[in-house]
Structures are given as structure tokens and as C-alpha cells.
Amino acid sequence: MTRFLASTITFPYKRSLGPVVGAFMTALTERRILGIRNGETVLVPPMEWDPATGAELEHDFVEVGPAGTVKSWTWVSAPSEQHPLAHPFAFALIQLDGATTPLLHAVDAGSAEAMAEGGRVAPRWRGTRLGRIDDIVCFVPGETPETEGEDTGPAEQPVERMDYLASITYRNPVPDATDRAVEASKDHRLLGLRCPTCQRVYAGGRGYCPIDALELGPDCEVELPHAGTITNYSIVTPVQYPGQTETEPFVRAFVLLDGTDVIVPYAAVIDLPADEVRVGQRVAAVWASPAEEIDEGGGMGGAWGALIGWIPSGEPDVADPDLVNRIF
């Protein structure tokens, strides 16, 4: 039975708005909606360019709405966590008074029966507005705008940027070869897979020979040594970003296993300060204690399970000028 691992990836984007979208967002904080003139038409939402020709538009803004007419709609009976309202609502194409194109937004209509093409709607403003399209919570039937909660007023400065948090949860299958490598690591074994065609050996749970495009099964397994030589390294100075757990510079080393062609990439080092790491340094594998939590999945450098890093073995360095070239 294939094992699946769930992981959530979060991207906290900060988006520049530019002169046109920025003006629109700034106006939203003032509870005003802006379109942009494009010849005889008024585009809402405003664009920097003519959508048909790509010609740059003059920054000739036109205040539209706040009420408008429903041109088309659909009923969302089971809203998602990303939708503007937690209860059933309509998504509608709303042509605001004075605009010639429709804006997509939500309508809090109560029921699908209350929606109709030609229906009139007006915005429900958020009390605290940041300069985002969802400063308008949704539209409501009728001609009269509403404000939700206490009005904290317009932005003090023009809005130039917006935050957008993208977060996605994925479930990915863990290949059998990765599972076998992680299991073996719990017994302090370093598992390799030898390609029957080219005889190259792969480690870190990689279950294919990329050269011969062959899947490598349990019959290809070989035991790899627990000692090696640092071929190359990088000292990473952590930049602070959401989710960053490192605070001090740290080493990522590439280790060539003795008597093999196998590189363990991006490996952590233990009891080896960043200013003492060297190409040619001899190292030995360090395994997690049974109580320690280990990474059951793997990342760009492979899946290594209970192999948590490499410690200087005290043997004399290897002097080989070609070593530094080996990172794959």
C-alpha cells in the first residue's frame, strides 16, 4: 500500500500594484470605485492597457457605481474556504453604473431565487479597508451601499502594494524506493540501488536510473559505507522569511561515500563549525537516536531518514584537486 504524505506550501506574496490598479485600490479605501476610460468605453476593473490592442491607456479615471446591474450570475451553494462569504451566495458579473464592462464579485442574495439578470445591487464595504478587491465584502440587492462594522476611514497613503497569501495542501505518494531507504536508515543502514544496465549506484531513495530510464526495485539494493569525504560545501546565511527556523550561518556539505560514486548532497554537518569546514575533510555518518523525530519524506537532496548529518572522523584530509568538482 503506497504511503501518502501531506504537505502545505505557503507563499506570502507582496504584489506591486502600479499606477492604475493602485489608484483603484486606494479609491476602494475611500469607498469609491474607479474605472478607466478607453475611447468610448469605461473599463472596470481598470486595466493599464486596452485589452484588445494592448495600447497603453491614459490615466483617465472615472468614478463608477457604487450601484450596478447584474449581467449574469451563478449560485454557489457550497462555498470554499477561499470564497468571500461562508454561506451560499451568487458570483455575478456586475456592470456598475457608468462602466461598460462587468466586474466579477459576490452577491449576498439569500437564495438563488432572489437573483436575476437586470437585478440592481450595491456594495457592502468592509469597515476597515486595506486597498484590496475584498474591501468590498460583497454586493447586496438594492441601490444603497452598506458598511460592515465601524468605519475606520480611508488609507492615509496611496496604496502601492497588496499582500496575497497563497496556501495549498498537497498529498503526494511516497515512492517505494524512498520508503525502503527511510526504513533501512532506522536500522542505521545506508541503502543504495545499483542499475543493472549501467552499474551506477543511486542513494537517498531515488528509485530510478535516470540514464537508462529504469525503475530500480529491491533486487537492486546494495549497502553503502558510512564514511566519506567532503567534496564541496556552502555556508548558508539565513534570510528571515515566514517559516524560516534557522538564525545562524550553517554548512551544507556534499559527501562522497568511500569506494563508491555516490554523493550525499546538501548534508548537514555536526560538531563542525562553519569556519572549519574544508574540501577533502573526512567525515562519518551520524544517526538519529530512536527517540528523535526523523524526516519520513525527503526533499530536493533525497530522503535520508535517520541519517541526520556528518561528523569529522579525525582522519587526515584527502588531497585531490578534482574532489571539488563532485557535487552530483
Add this chain to the structure above:
Amino acid sequence: MAGSKDTGRGGDIAVVGWAQTPMERHTEKSETQLLMDVITDALAPLALTRADIDFTCLGSCDYITGQAFSFVSNLDAIGAWPPKRDSHVEMDGAWALYEAWLRLQEGDIEIAVVTGSGRSSTGDPALIYPMEMDPYFLAPLGADPLTFAALQARAVIAAGIADERSMAEVAVRSRGKGDVDALMAEDYIRQPLRRHDVPPITDGAAAMVLATGDRARRLVERPAYITGFDHRTECHNPSFRALDDSPSTRLAAEAAGLGDGPVEVAELQAAFTHEELLLASVLGLGEGVALNPSGGALRANPIMATGLCRIGYAADHVMGGGHRALAHSTSGPCLQQNLVCIVEDAP
């Protein structure tokens, strides 16, 4: 027409084979494993190996896979040593095919393999696709594909191109099962769409082999020659488009030479029932054209491979004795970008 410089025409380039994985709601294989299998399956009947491939182009999407640079691990499936000519598009495999078709026109290589692959079951498409929309006006509202499809369906119905019954008829014909009256009695899931109007979520991959000139003729008895190929795009925000039309499809079809003669089969990437009716109308496909005999995207919708499969089925028609077929692929909300490929029994 070898060496022709007309946009969208030319080159003595043919589809000589293709393969697809089983199309499943939820595969236990990784995307790399799917590609490993399907490339082997496409090459084996032609007695070709990976060493014979001069150029590869893979179509896939990191957003669906959930891994940055996922195409790098997919390279494990092509046997890229010694180093090969390789490319990737963050598009359906149909666009990978377009790039390979252009590359083969250089004339210095003979065999190309293209793939499309995706595991939609990895995430929740209803939550992933809104993040690919306009980041200022649409993504913050969670504007999802079902909403856009419903709004376009309403426009297509208002224009008299479809009605809810003809949409149900498309569903029954595509899936080869169901009863129109029974389907019409179901509740809406996003008015005017019912469950049967909406595609399945599918994991899968496809791989296609292209060959040029005499090499193609030595490989198979009836190569499916690509005689026209073009793709066009429209404005990203559906607010600024006429949703009851698809001018980009019309332009791509004109450039690909659809009007040069009749087609017997049209494989259209219509994930929603109304899209097939709209596309058939825009392309002017009459009674004599078999629409989506494969069952189309309503039967299996392996995102990133759905379009390449359409071209595969069109090629099957020609390789199996037919003369001329059209394949279509699309990308973006409400048929934003459209690709048309014509395959024929002669170059």
C-alpha cells in the same frame, strides 16, 4: 509542403505513435513513474528506444504537482544521458507538441517525443485554480473554474448556441451512458451546470512520438501528418471577453487551414458540455463531423495531458485509415487560449 514558411503550415512532420497511462481518479504512482511507463509504451511498438530520441519536450505544471521544478525529476523518465536536447512547457502537452513541431522544422533531427502529465488528485483543483487567476481582482475572491464555466455556459445559452438539454445530450454521448431526461432532473451544482456538465478529476499522462520525412514512413504505414498548427490567446480577465464566442479558436483554425477541406473527426478539449457546443459552432463543424468519439475531456480529464490526448485520438483516426481530423486544446478560464492542430494522411 516541406520547408514552407507559412505560419501554421508546413513541414513533412507526422505523429507516428502515442500512448496514455490508465486514466484514474487517484493513481498511486508519482508523475515520474507515470512518464517512465508511458514513454516506454509509446516507443516500444515502433521498435525505438530512448537513445533514438533527438528532442524531448514535456508539458506539466508545478502548481498541480505541488513541487517547484517538478519537471526536473520528470527528466528521470527520458534517459537524458549523454545530454539531450530537451525543453519544457508549463502548458498542456499539446503545446509541448507545438514546440517539438517547430523544432523538427529545423530539419537537422528526425525523432521527437512529447509528453503531458498531471496528478490532479495531489491537491484540490477547486482551491488551486483560483490562485492562477488574475492576482488583483479574481484570486482574492476565490474565483474558481466552476464559477467561470457556469458564467460562460449562461452566455452560450443566452446566445442560442446551447441549452440545458443539448448540454445533457453532449454528456450522454461523451460518456456513453446516462439518460438525458434523468440527467435534466438532477439539481444544479453551479447553475446552469449540473454534475454531468462537469469533467471528472483524472490523474494520467500521455506521450507522443513525432518523426519527419522518410523516417516517419519507415516507422509506420500511415503516419498522421501535421498539416496545420496554430494557437492564439485572448485577454486574461473574462470580464473583457465576449463569453459566447471564441475568436482565438476561430483565428487558430483559420491559420491551421481548417477551411482547406472537410474533416471527418474533431477532438475538442471541452471539459464542460457547453464548451463543446460553443467550439463546434465557432469552428463551423457540421453534421458530418464526428465530435469527440473518444469521449473527450468529459470522460477523462488528465489536466496537462487532456489536449495532447485529443491530438493522439485525431492521429489514431488518420493512422487507422481516415483522411483528415482536427484536434483542439485549450488553457485558461473560459477558453482563454486555444490551439488547433490538423492531421492528415498526406503531408
